[in-house]
Amino acid sequence: MYDPTVARLTYRALLGRRRALILCALPALLLAIAVLVRVTGVADDNVATNLLGGFALATLVPLIGVIVGTGAIGPEIDDGSIVYLLSKPLKRSTIILTKLTVAVGVTFLFAALPVLLAGLIMVGGSQQIAVAYAIGTVVASVAYCTLFLLIGTISRNAVIIGLVYALVWEALFGSFVPGARTLSVQQWGLALVDRLVGSGVEVTSAVALPTAAVLLAVVTVGGTWYAVERLKVLTLAGEE
Template sequence: MYDPTVARLTYRALLGRRRAAILFVLPALLLVIAAAVRMFAGADDQIASDVLGGFAIATMVPLIGVIAGTGAIGPEIDDGSIVYLLSKPVKRPTIIFTKLIVAIAVTMVFSALPTLLAGLILNGNGQQVAVAYTIAALVASIAYSALFLLLGTVSRHAVVLGLVYALVWEALFGSLVPGARTLSVQQWSLAVAQKVAGDGAVTSDVGLPLATVLLVAVTVVATWYAGQKLRTLKLAGEE
């Protein structure tokens, strides 16, 4: 199910000069914010939770997921270069699965690691805040990668749709509108983090059992459907 050649090509595409520069911006900004907050406010568990929840999980992780998930396949479909990959003796579900693994890995590295470092800067992992939000970033990376990989497969406007989802639904509605929180990857990941952090340090509007089911369901269904959509792409000469 995992093809090293597909993985190498996908890593090369995602970590090219332009896209890599974009991937570094948000983590760097998070670390700068964390250092500034620690300098002026000192170590405070609640402030640390607010920064990590409000910026890292609500904004940085989904945006990096957009870049990695859509970038893993969208540009190849848009410019037609996907036909060279599809002409190889590699099953199309294998292509999707491999690209998903790469997107997850890239999203985790550029979101979870900076989240951990920022948490340590902010409060030295008091009440396990840094570790809890890092776990949330890891969990969210999986679901976001699958979701945005699907968008990259089904739409030429995947980046725009992904940004709307990340900035409007997750960062705005997912944080402020109670009814929307149940359908928010952010809240699902926070439910996992809540079990790790100290009492009251991390909160979620979704219970852990439901959050776990939804995280798994979104990841599996999005990956399966992306594979089905890739099957429908026809090459010249195919019946």
């Protein structure tokens, strides 16, 4: 269910010079803020959780997910080069799962790892904050990459749709509107963080962990399945 050639092409598409520069910008900002917080002496557990929850999980992770998830397949569909990939004797599920694996790996590099480093810079190993938010970021990244990869197979405006979701739904409605928070990937990630951090740190999530786990599974499994089905439709369209 993993093809090295598809993986190599996907890595090349995601880590091109222009896209790589964009991917580096937000993590660099997060790390710069973390260093500033540390050197000014205001770093504590509350400041760290506010930065990692309010900026990293709410903004950085979904935006990285948009860039990586849509970039893993969207450009190939837009320029028609996907037809050459679909002409190979590869299962459509192998193509999608390979691209999703690469997308999650790239997101780990540009989101989860910087979150871990930012937490360690600010508070070290205190209350397991850095590790908890890094794990929450990994879990949320899987859902984001699946969701945006799916959108990339559905619409040619995947980046715009993804940005609207990330900036409006996740950063605005998902943070402040009670009903919408239940359907926010950010809140699902926070539910896991809440379970992992030490007892001395309060992390607020609008979703209980069992519910968050179910919703994450539904989005990941359902989104992957539907992306495969969409790719089958593209194959038929190309043959016709």
